[in-house]
Amino acid sequence: MLELHLPWLELAVLTPLIGAGVACLCKDAEKTRLVAIAFSGLALVFAFGAWEDFNTLSVFEAHDHWDLVSPLLGRDAMVVDEFNAPLLTLTALMFFLTPLATLRTKLKRFPFRMNLLSEFLMLATLACRQPWGIIVLMALQTLPLVWELRQRGKSSRAFVIHMGLFIGLLVAGWAMIDAEDATHEHSMTAIALLTVAILIRCGCAPLHCWMTDLFEKATLGSSLLFVSPMVGAYAAVRLVLPVAPDWALRIIAIASLFTAVYAAGMALVQMESRRFFCYLLLSNASLVLVGLEVVTPIGLTGALSTWLGVCLSLTGFGLTLRAIESRVGRLSLRDFHGLYQQMPLLATFFLLTGLAIVGFPGTVGFAGVELIVEGAVEVFPYVGMFVVIAAALNGIAILRAYFRLFTGTEYLSSFSMQARWPEKIAVLILSVLIIGGGVFPQPGVQSRYHAAKAIMLRRAASLAHNLPTLNNQTKDLIDRGGSDVKP
Amino acid sequence: MDLELFYRIAGITTVASPLVLLALLGIPCLVARPPSEKSITRLIYGSVVIGLSTAVAILVAMLISGSRHVPIDLGDWISLPEEHFDFHLKFVFDRLSVPFVILTYLLCGTIGAFTSRYLHREPGYVRFYVAYALFMLGMVCATLAGTIEVLFFGWELVGLSSALLIAFFHERRNPVRNGFMAWCVYRIADAAFLIAAVLMHHLTGAGDFEVLMGQGSWPEGVASITQTQALWIGLLLVVAAAGKSGLVPFSGWLPRAMEGPTSSSAIFYGALSVHLGAYLLLRISPILELSIWLSGTVVTLGLLTAVYATLAGRVQADIKTALAFASLTQVGIIVVEIGLGLRYIALIHILGHAAVRTLQLLRAPTLLHDYHVLENALGGHLPESQIWLWKILPQSSKRWFYLFALERGFLDELLNRIFVRPFVACFRLFDSLERKWTNLLSGDTHVESDAVALHDEIIEELKY
Numbered sequence: 001m002l003e004l005h006l007p008w009l010e011l012a013v014l015t016p017l018i019g020a021g022v023a024c025l026c027k028d029a030e031k032t033r034l035v036a037i038a039f040s041g042l043a044l045v046f047a048f049g050a051w052e053d054f055n056t057l058s059v060f061e062a063h064d065h066w067d068l069v070s071p072l073l074g075r076d077a078m079v080v081d082e083f084n085a086p087l088l089t090l091t092a093l094m095f096f097l098t099p100l101a102t103l104r105t106k107l108k109r110f111p112f113r114m115n116l117l118s119e120f121l122m123l124a125t126l127a128c129r130q131p132w133g134i135i136v137l138m139a140l141q142t143l144p145l146v147w148e149l150r151q152r153g154k155s156s157r158a159f160v161i162h163m164g165l166f167i168g169l170l171v172a173g174w175a176m177i178d179a180e181d182a183t184h185e186h187s188m189t190a191i192a193l194l195t196v197a198i199l200i201r202c203g204c205a206p207l208h209c210w211m212t213d214l215f216e217k218a219t220l221g222s223s224l225l226f227v228s229p230m231v232g233a234y235a236a237v238r239l240v241l242p243v244a245p246d247w248a249l250r251i252i253a254i255a256s257l258f259t260a261v262y263a264a265g266m267a268l269v270q271m272e273s274r275r276f277f278c279y280l281l282l283s284n285a286s287l288v289l290v291g292l293e294v295v296t297p298i299g300l301t302g303a304l305s306t307w308l309g310v311c312l313s314l315t316g317f318g319l320t321l322r323a324i325e326s327r328v329g330r331l332s333l334r335d336f337h338g339l340y341q342q343m344p345l346l347a348t349f350f351l352l353t354g355l356a357i358v359g360f361p362g363t364v365g366f367a368g369v370e371l372i373v374e375g376a377v378e379v380f381p382y383v384g385m386f387v388v389i390a391a392a393l394n395g396i397a398i399l400r401a402y403f404r405l406f407t408g409t410e411y412l413s414s415f416s417m418q419a420r421w422p423e424k425i426a427v428l429i430l431s432v433l434i435i436g437g438g439v440f441p442q443p444g445v446q447s448r449y450h451a452a453k454a455i456m457l458r459r460a461a462s463l464a465h466n467l468p469t470l471n472n473q474t475k476d477l478i479d480r481g482g483s484d485v486k487p
Numbered sequence: 488m489d490l491e492l493f494y495r496i497a498g499i500t501t502v503a504s505p506l507v508l509l510a511l512l513g514i515p516c517l518v519a520r521p522p523s524e525k526s527i528t529r530l531i532y533g534s535v536v537i538g539l540s541t542a543v544a545i546l547v548a549m550l551i552s553g554s555r556h557v558p559i560d561l562g563d564w565i566s567l568p569e570e571h572f573d574f575h576l577k578f579v580f581d582r583l584s585v586p587f588v589i590l591t592y593l594l595c596g597t598i599g600a601f602t603s604r605y606l607h608r609e610p611g612y613v614r615f616y617v618a619y620a621l622f623m624l625g626m627v628c629a630t631l632a633g634t635i636e637v638l639f640f641g642w643e644l645v646g647l648s649s650a651l652l653i654a655f656f657h658e659r660r661n662p663v664r665n666g667f668m669a670w671c672v673y674r675i676a677d678a679a680f681l682i683a684a685v686l687m688h689h690l691t692g693a694g695d696f697e698v699l700m701g702q703g704s705w706p707e708g709v710a711s712i713t714q715t716q717a718l719w720i721g722l723l724l725v726v727a728a729a730g731k732s733g734l735v736p737f738s739g740w741l742p743r744a745m746e747g748p749t750s751s752s753a754i755f756y757g758a759l760s761v762h763l764g765a766y767l768l769l770r771i772s773p774i775l776e777l778s779i780w781l782s783g784t785v786v787t788l789g790l791l792t793a794v795y796a797t798l799a800g801r802v803q804a805d806i807k808t809a810l811a812f813a814s815l816t817q818v819g820i821i822v823v824e825i826g827l828g829l830r831y832i833a834l835i836h837i838l839g840h841a842a843v844r845t846l847q848l849l850r851a852p853t854l855l856h857d858y859h860v861l862e863n864a865l866g867g868h869l870p871e872s873q874i875w876l877w878k879i880l881p882q883s884s885k886r887w888f889y890l891f892a893l894e895r896g897f898l899d900e901l902l903n904r905i906f907v908r909p910f911v912a913c914f915r916l917f918d919s920l921e922r923k924w925t926n927l928l929s930g931d932t933h934v935e936s937d938a939v940a941l942h943d944e945i946i947e948e949l950k951y
Contacts, residue, residue, distance in 0.1 A: 158928040209925045216935050262917075269914040272936035298570050330939045336660060341610075345519050360647070361640040367565050367574070370636075374572060377685050385682050392678040399650065399670050407657035424519070431517050441565050449567055 002057050007064040008050035009078050012088060013123045015043040016095070020116035029107040036099040036112040040092070040119060047092040047123065051085040060454050076129035082451035083237065086308055088126050091229045093429075094315045095119040098221045101319050101426040103326045110221055111151070114144040118222070122229055131174055131239055138201070138235060139167045145218060145226055154217035162200055162210035169197035170235075177243055191248045194240050198252065201232035202289055203282050205259040215278040220325060223278075224318040228311055230285050233303075236292055237455060242462035246295070253293035254383070257376070260286035261386050264393035268400065273331035276401055277321055283394055284310045284357055287387060291372040295459070299375020300452035305445055306359070306368030309437065313356035313365060316430040319423075320350045324405065327417050333401060336408020342417040347406040349427045354398035356434045358391050364437030367445050490552060494580070497541040497548075498559035501588065502578055502631060504538035505624040512617050521613040524603070531599040531616065538627065539592035546585050556581045556704035558633055558697075571692055577633030579696065583705045583769055583834065587630040590838055594758050594845055595623050601849060602750040611655055615748065618655075622648035626759055630766065635684045635694040638770070642680060642731070642763070646673035649760055652751040653744045665743035672737045676730025676764075683723035690716055700773040706830045710773040717777035724771055725785060732764025732818050734792045739899040741815055742799075745807040752807060753848035757814050758841035765818060765837060768825045776828065785826030793819030795896050802892040806851045814844050 019039025026032045054062055061081035063070060069078040080088070095115065102110050118141065125137040142163040149156035173193030180186050196207075203211045215223045236252065263283035270276035288310060291303025323346055324339065325331060340347045352363070359369030369391055376384030411417075419427065437444055511530055515522050522530070549557060561576035580588075599619065606612050625644025632638035650673065654666030684694060690712050691698050700708035710717060728734070733741035733756075744756045755761070768775065768785060775782050793816050800812030817840045824833040850857060862868060877885070891897070922934055 155929040155931055157930055158925055161928055209921060209928065212921065213925050213929055213934075265910070265914045266918060266921075269911055269918060272939050275936050298567070298572055301567065301570075330936070332939045336663070338658060340657060345517075348516060355647070361643045370565075370574070371572070373681065373685055374688070377689065388678045388681050388685075392674045395674045395677075396671050400667060403654065403657075403663045403667050407654060407663045408660045410658050419519075428518065442563070445565050445567070449570075 002059050002062045003065045003067070004050060004053045004057070004062050004080065005065055006049065006053065007066050007068075008046050008053055009064045009080055009088075009127050010067075010069065012043050012046035012050055012092060013078070013120060013127055015039050015046060016116045016119035016123065019043075020113050020120065023113045023116060029112075030104070032112045033099055033102060033107055033110075036116055037096070039116060040096040040099060043119060043123065044089070044092040044096045047088040050080050051089050054080045054085050073133065074130050077133055078124075078127045079129045080127065081129075082447065082454050083304070084126050084234075086447070087229070087234070087311075088123060090308060090311050091122055091126060092119070094225060094228060094311070095122070097315065097319060097426045097429070098225055100422045101323060102221065103323070103420065103423075106326050110219055111144070111148055114148060115222065115225065118144045118225060122225075122231065125231055126229070126234060129238060131177075134235055134238055135167075135170050135174060138170070138231060141226070141231065142167075145214065145222060148218050148222055149214075152217065152219075156217075158213040159210050162207065166197050166200040169193045169200070170239075173197055174239065185245065186243055191240075191244050195244065195248050195252055198232060198236045198240055199255055201235060202230075202256070202285060203227075203232070203259070204252075204255045204286065204289075205262045208259065208263070208282055211282060212275055212278050215274045220274060220277075220318065220322045224315070224322070227278075227281055227285070228314050228318065230288060230307060230311065233285065233288055233292060233307065236289065241292070241295070241455065242459050245463075249293040249295055253290050253376075253380075256286040256289035256293065257380075257383060257386050257390075259283070260290060260390040261393070264390045264397065267397040268393055270397075271332060271334045273321055273325070273333060273401065273405070276333060276397065277318060280317075280357065280394060280397060281314055283390055284314065287369070287372060287390060290387060291368075291375055294375050294379040295456065296375050296378055297449065297452050297456060298371055298378065300455060301445060301449045302368050302371025302373075302375050304368075304448035304451055305441075306365060306372055308444065308448070309359070309363075309365035309368045309434075310357060312430060312433055312437070313353045313363070316349060316353035316427070316434065317357060319426055319430075320346050320353060323419065323423055324350075328411075331405060333404045335404070337405050338407060338409035338411045339417070340406040342411050342413055343406075343419060345419045345424065345427065347402070349431065350406070351398075351402050352431060352434060354402060355395075356438070358395040358398060360395075362435070362438045364434045364441075364444075366438055367441040371445070490548065493548060494545065494557050495559055497545050498557070498578055498580060498631075499561070500541040501538050501545070502559075502627055504534045504541070505620060505627050508534035509617070509620040509624050512613070512620050516613060516617060524607065524612055527613065527616050528599075528603045531603070531619075532596075534620075534623075535592055535596035535599060539589065539596065542585065542588050542592060545580050546589065549580065549585070560633075574636050575634045575695060576637060577695065578631040578637070579633035580631065581705045583766075584631050586834065586838055587766060588627060590841055591623070591626045591630060591759060594754055594841065595619070595626075597845065597849075598750045598754040602748070605750055606748060611657075615652070615655060615751070618648045618651045619751070622652070622755070622760075626763075629763060632770075633696055635687055635696065635699065638767070639677075639680055639684055642727075642767075643677060645760055645763060646670070646677060646731070649673065649744070649755050652755065653747045655747045655751065662746040665740070665746045669740040669744055672730045672740050676727045676737070679723045679730070680727035683720050683727065686716075686720050686723070687712075690720075696770065700771070705770070706772060708773040710777050712774070712777070714778050717774045718781050721771070721774050721778060721781040722784065724767060724774070725781070725788065728764030728767045728822075729788060730764070731767070732761055732822070733815055734764065734788050734819065734822065735795055735896075736898050736902060738792065738795065738815060739895060739902070742803070742808045742811045742895065745805075745811050749807070749848060749852055752811075753845045756811055757844035757848040761814055761818055762821070762837045762841060765821045765825060765833065768822065769830060769833060772825065772828070772830055775826065782826050782828070786823050787826075789819045789822030789824075789826055791819070792816075792822065795819075795898075798888065798892045799895050802889060806854045807848065810844065810848055810851065813847075814840075817844075 023032045023035045061079050121141045128134050146156050173190050176190035200207045260283045263279045267276050267279035288303050288307045291299045356363035356365045359365035373387050376387045557580040559578045563573045564576045565574040621644050625641045629641030650666045650670035653669050654663045656662045688694050730737045745752050796812045796815035800809050803809040821833050821836050
């Protein structure tokens with residue numbers, strides 16, 4: 001396997017961990033924030049470096065230069081490929097923008113150190129392809145959240161029950177897969193355990209209550225960063241997709257489709273902004289899962305494109321909501337707030353990101369949603385139409401929230417509520433990406449198509465148990481650097 | 488200059504003109520540096536003049552050269568050739584699109600000039616023109632669309648700008664509620680449109696109108712799908728058109744849309760947006776011809792809308808709402824014409840009606856003055872007209888018709904009862920069950936969001 005020119009991955013993953021250590025030495029909240037911004041910014045630069053370096057190699061996957069992790073933890077412990085390269089950058093961007101856009105009034109409430117630790121775990125998960133590595137890292141990701149909930153004096157029971165169940169099922173499922181004969185189809189029990197585990201982590205209804213509970217009790221920033229990178233979907237691609245037969249994937253796809261419509265309907269009737277955001281996120285994350293599990297090149301391409309689009313727009317949307325909450329407290333959607341005059345830039349950005357989430361034409365989400373609809377209709381001709389219904393309901397919910405928060409009355413304030421410059425920077429970066437990705441969608445779609453083909457190839461290789469020659473041929477193909485995969 | 492090259496340059500300019508306008512107005516707003524009123528007016532004039540001139544130039548060139556169908560192919564916006572998936576950027580200048588795009592530019596120019604004075608120094612001046620640029624781009628894309636995807640693109644932009652402009656006076660609740668209602672109807676229409684577009688893609692392998700509607704230039708194409716397929720796809724597109732044009736049963740949003748500024752009411756709901764549904768039906772008329780049931784549905788829908796709107800319009804107490812129903816009556820008649828296959832008549836009807844209605848709506852604020860001038864000239868009150876049917880109807884029927892018209896056919900109530908309330912009640916029940924379940928799991932008695940206070944309209948420092 002080819003190597004990158006520098007150890008970008010190791011640098012990207014370890015920088016937040018070092019940052020967390022440095023932040024522990026800071027007593028002052030402002031200094032902690034600056035450390036968090038600096039180290040998460042560096043991690044972003046390294047993650048982007050890994051992506052760019054990987055692009056110059058024109059291969060399907062690559063390792064770090066001076067790779068220290070592989071000899072210790074195995075060949076797949078830290079890999080960059082077509083699938084995870086943009087995800088690493090995007091996740092690093094999310095972790096950079098969140099402390100950047102944190103107002104001084106919230107410095108003492110936002111756990112910057114734990115945030116850096118979470119970033120380390122999240123980037124390590126996304127860079128890892130080894131099943132047990134992913135499972136352990138995903139289990140560790142839950143700890144900072146449990147710590148935060150306990151610190152805030154909130155009950156973490158619902159979260160712990162769900163995550164405990166998720167980890168237990170995942171461990172049991174993968175242990176069975178490991179124990180079974182790899183040349184035969186895996187047992188139904190093992191696949192079912194994995195499937196249910198993934199459904200819990202992705203928040204598929206009715207196993208999604210941990211998510212609303214988390215948004216209610218943890219800080220909005222932490223909840224956003226735990227859910228938005230869609231690590232559950234990542235686990236589905238890395239763990240379930242290569243081993244699961246079609247029936248298991250169809251079950252996940254149907255459950256996700258149901259969740260997408262159900263959560264969109266729930267978002268429409270919510271009376272409080274955080275719960276509304278949680279359901280919106282759930283609905284769109286489920287749409288990504290629908291595309292992933294229909295396992296057609298178009299559906300997968302749509303899912304991977306939507307993944308990036310939804311992550312970007314949901315981050316922007318969540319940060320805007322967080323900025324508003326920082327100024328006026330938790331927001332009821334029962335009534336109109338009329339905040340437009342106080343914060344026109346945030347209002348515009350709220351609308352822009354909201355529309356991007358539902359794949360409005362000219363925004364980054366458009367191409368992905370179109371492809372998911374195509375992919376879903378191809379596999380489930382009638383059921384697939386529900387993707388369109390979910391998108392329509394989400395669109396209605398977003399404009400409802402916009403009107404409730406920014407219009408209907410005039411909000412009177414004796415001080416300026418305008419966006420501060422770090423918020424403006426965050427808004428500008430995300431706006432450029434959202435509109436740029438919408439106006440020039442082809443490079444993104446093309447890159448996701450290559451990733452989709454590679455994922456399908458890997459699945460085919462893994463499922464070809466009874467044909468060892470084909471299996472070897474396909475493995476060779478991947479080992480050669482996927483020259484047939486990526487032109 | 489080579490004629491093909493001329494068509495290409497002029498075609499691209501016609502489409503790019505509103506796009507550039509939107510970028511020039513929108514980007515400064517995103518960096519919190521909105522342009523001045525003077526700059527906005529200049530940009531609007533420039534954009535409209537350029538777009539209109541090139542559209543007229545194409546028309547003249549088409550008349551001279553005898554071309555009836557000029558496609559401008561800009562290649563693929565999104566393309567996955569191995570999967571036979573593409574989003575083709577193609578625009579078509581033909582007998583249907585050229586009059587429409589010229590009308591769009593003419594009316595947008597008129598409204599742009601009118602509004603620069605009408606909204607002078609209003610706080611939402613820039614916001615209006617950003618939505619206006621979005622609308623103009625949407626209309627130009629939708630009318631010139633050569634593929635169903637481009638038409639959908641424009642269709643969505645028109646919907647968003649409509650909803651935002653209805654809610655233009657957003658410090659008040661009613662405009663906002665009405666804008667939201669229009670958006671809900673648009674989203675349903677958009678969903679139907681998207682499903683139809685995906686189905687068409689699956690059936691023909693392309694979204695190009697030339698493939699879908701046959702090679703012949705409008706209106707002579709012959710659709711390449713079966714009768715049953717035409718019926719289902721056609722029905723979805725009829726739903727889309729009904730939502731956009733406010734046909735029965737989606738008519739409730741149209742009179743409510745008059746809450747917006749007079750200039751946007753004129754251009755959207757009197758002239759262009761309200762006819763976009765009819766335009767869609769004209770564009771897909773080869774599909775309508777394939778199925779008698781589909782044509783019958785279109786005629787029935789048009790008739791119902793025309794009768795409903797003429798009844799409701801007669802009892803309205805304000806001029807803008809009365810004009811909205813008058814518009815709807817005409818749109819209903821236009822839809823009947825399309826259903827009957829009278830395509831040229833429908834097109835001419837749309838053009839004439841849009842121009843007249845824009846004038847009427849722009850004059851609406853000075854209605855009383857106009858009446859006084861008219862009555863002074865006549866030397867007395869204007870005569871009251873009454874239809875003969877009204878004279879022979881029994882009193883109880885008159886009362887029923889009056890109530891029916893006053894309540895706008897109970898359409899809003901009907902949709903609320905059948906769809907909205909059960910939907911909301913059902914999901915609120917789920918929400919309450921979920922809260923109980925989460926509380927049970929976490930051992931809490933309530934969730935924090937239950938305790939979030941309503942917004943009270945006092946300065947926040949005084950709350951504590």
